[in-house]
Amino acid sequence: MARSRSFWGWGYEDKLPGDNARRALASRLAALTGTPPELAPLPSLDAVTMPEPRYTVPVELRSIGTTDKRERAIHTYGRGYRDLVRGFRGDYASAPDWIFHPTEEEHLLSLFRFCERESIALVPYGGGTSVVSGVEFAASGRFRGVACVDLSRMDKVLSVDEISRSAHIQAGATGSKIAEQLETYGLTLRHYPQSFELSTLGGWIATRAAGHYATLYTHIDDFVESVRMVTPAGVFETRRLPGSGAGPSPDRLVLGSEGAFGIITEAWLRVQPRPRWRASASVSFDRFEDAVDVVRILAQSGLNPVNCRLLDAGEAMLHQVDSEGNAVLLLAFESADHPIETSMERALSIATDLGGRCKEEPKYTTDVIHSIAPRPLHASMTSSRPPPPSSGSVRPPAHDVQEASVWKQAFFDAPYLQSALVLLGMVCDTFETACTWDRFPALHASVVAAANAAMQKVGGGGLLTCRFTHVYPDGPAPYYTFLTKGRPGEELEQWAAIKAAVSEAIVSTGGTITHHHAVGRVHRPWWEKERPALFEKVLVSAKNELDPAGILNPGCLLPIK
């Protein structure tokens, strides 16, 4: 049975912390807020009002469309802080008029023609987990309504090429759906954004999502072998290629296009066998700065750890991996081909030589059941047809997300926690960037100062924590979490003041406005400071070619035409 999505909060209703958990959270927050915040009742859909749909649809679209209130509420917003607050307040004035669930590309073509004819904005919707208002549009001006196109019924792994280790997948498949379907082949995409259970392949490609790997293959970009996007001007499909130097890469126009050019319907993705050898360790540091140096050297070592997450003391406490005020570096290696002890040993020797402390021995595991014997080779060369899914007897024990460590579970649960904090009236959000190593000290100092000053001003103080989610030879991707006390009714203004301050700090000290949360509508003012002005002109002319009527996701990434 399908689990029920929360109409206003993150994810599934049954995973939102219940009354007791929220009460416990409230008393923990008392340390910050003086008195524990009050436990507000959960929002009720019955209390929500929304305008009647502003248009009717032709019969061929009616079979895939709905104006159901709950569906419209779910699809009104993404799940960023502003979205949670507005949802919690019952503000659904901008609900899309119709929600469409296409099952084939023909439906998209019909929708394009309908929306062009009727001046209706068309918002592509994957998992709806945008934190940058990527799926939200309040019709105005020349748009007399909004159509939300939810791709969730196009969610199949269409075929698997085991020779080239690639899978042909429909864009509406969530991380969970992809994992389930690939598991029968002993394969995995190894792409775990925090939104993994909800977000979709198409959404990942449209927003350049980052995932599992802390190094080397950080973004979905690195796994896309080819992509198919249906645009109002026709189909834009790239060739399956492992690499090419033929002109600018057409894939790269689609990656990050945020629904402004077309709707991604399919892609071939590079996949991998499940790792057989795994190693993990954690290293503590008295000082965050020392750990930063270590992470830089590791990032430049060519060891390419699969996890190289550095948590500052606040993060380490929040995620329950340290309670003594240390910064903690979480290290992991994995391989489907060979043992990785020497890599882990070298990484730990770098870390400990430079002041890190291992609390315990690194943990090594080898999956013996799962070993894949080399396939008969010549046979494999002459056929690209995948064999039938392997039988239950050799099926790997469970998929990787279920093997989550304490850290990983906390990681996937964090967005649920945010929804609970909103219910407690807290202003809390995350933001992230990337910058070169030489600029990190100044950027970090500037962000910390800006966030603390803004939280002081709007909330009388607050908490700010930092971790590195991904690291590169030339720089880290720092990820910040902030938390301050809301003033009832003023939370959005408080949030906006903090967001503006930290965004300004990031962009003025050489960072990117987003390493993996996309531009959407929220980040656009700062993206406009970061990108070459001529590049936006090029993207606008690309939009004019692909979406001449300008119906697609107006105001997302690019200004409204």
Next chain:
Amino acid sequence: MARSRSFWGWGYEDKLPGDNARRALASRLAALTGTPPELAPLPSLDAVTMPEPRYTVPVELRSIGTTDKRERAIHTYGRGYRDLVRGFRGDYASAPDWIFHPTEEEHLLSLFRFCERESIALVPYGGGTSVVSGVEFAASGRFRGVACVDLSRMDKVLSVDEISRSAHIQAGATGSKIAEQLETYGLTLRHYPQSFELSTLGGWIATRAAGHYATLYTHIDDFVESVRMVTPAGVFETRRLPGSGAGPSPDRLVLGSEGAFGIITEAWLRVQPRPRWRASASVSFDRFEDAVDVVRILAQSGLNPVNCRLLDAGEAMLHQVDSEGNAVLLLAFESADHPIETSMERALSIATDLGGRCKEEPKYTTDVIHSIAPRPLHASMTSSRPPPPSSGSVRPPAHDVQEASVWKQAFFDAPYLQSALVLLGMVCDTFETACTWDRFPALHASVVAAANAAMQKVGGGGLLTCRFTHVYPDGPAPYYTFLTKGRPGEELEQWAAIKAAVSEAIVSTGGTITHHHAVGRVHRPWWEKERPALFEKVLVSAKNELDPAGILNPGCLLPIK
């Protein structure tokens, strides 16, 4: 003293094989051609005629411009097969009228305005090693002349950020110039295209050149941290970032733009310390097909060898690494951080388990002199200023290209050999592609059949060899060399027939028309079959934004406006 460039052939005059070497080559060719081909005299510039320049230039451009005959001849063509033949024949009817050597961006702006005003085509020129007619334009239609812009005087490493391991480099710097300047820091770009001594950073970026690494970091794309391109519409400069997810990547519009959008003037590149540990080995196989399987498994292993070049029997013989009809796999690992024995051992165990034979033990070297002590870390965190270049005493012994193995030397000399073969009347060229592993057997069979049939038809038979230059988890990049006997005066038609046959075979069996030789003018017909039609429309509108008068490199990559 600057060495003298050949006005018609590859590279430097003093490196072209001399009379004796060409005589020896001729007698080796007798095996193929029946009688040894005749030794033609070297082309003479005196015998060359070319039209007078069709325009005059204003005084501010005269100081950076020349109409010197030798300069015009050098800059008329790239150095592909057709270029060598036309140069050898003394066909310089399409020589550019003026050659400009800008030293600063202001010069480019003056050139843009001048060319726009006077309807002159402007062809950006780096090392002039294009094999796809990327730097050649015969003025006609609305263009009343051609200006060639040679970037070779903008060739400095401007600064080095040792913390982030990045270097800020002017686009006109050749591979050799970059290597020389980085060497003083103990750093290297590790990007060695075959044209390394001549080709430039700007050319590499404009054409998405591939280089040193057989896996992982195959193209210059992977090293570009930011780029600056001057266009007729203004400056297009991207931010230095280790990674970002903010909209489509602006760098990727410049990578592969082939001079159609603007002139690349500078870039920040990711650099590395010289490797300290190196390992190399070669593995022989009776059958090419077995070796292909091994290479696929290696490419999917996550071992990421720095060299993983597979030579078929013909290549192995040509490059003097085997004379017994074996396919040979050249394997290498390198690291500046840690020993790589375990990686090499695992790679060799994969190769030998599946039928490969090692003739000798793998060779391991460790550079003890060159060890870089970890830098004082907090000091390094707070300053991005590079220290002065290190003194002679810690200078590494020689740069990597000078440490070339037999294979590497043959690799860098191959283009000189081609010029010598042209002098002997042979039709000989290389072409390359990439495809997914599942498609390789059919693509290879199709290419072999097409090349052999075409050579039979136009030259009574010939030689075709294949190697893999780069490999990916999802497919190889095969590189072919062909050689057949020319009929005097008909060589270009013979070449065109073979080129068309193999290009058609590649594109119709799922390959890309080029993995790293660019599109230029030669590959455009097949690129147009490969790329999404809508993508070309997008690129054309990008060109309209960036180069509204359409003066830049007309007909290269995109059709003439």
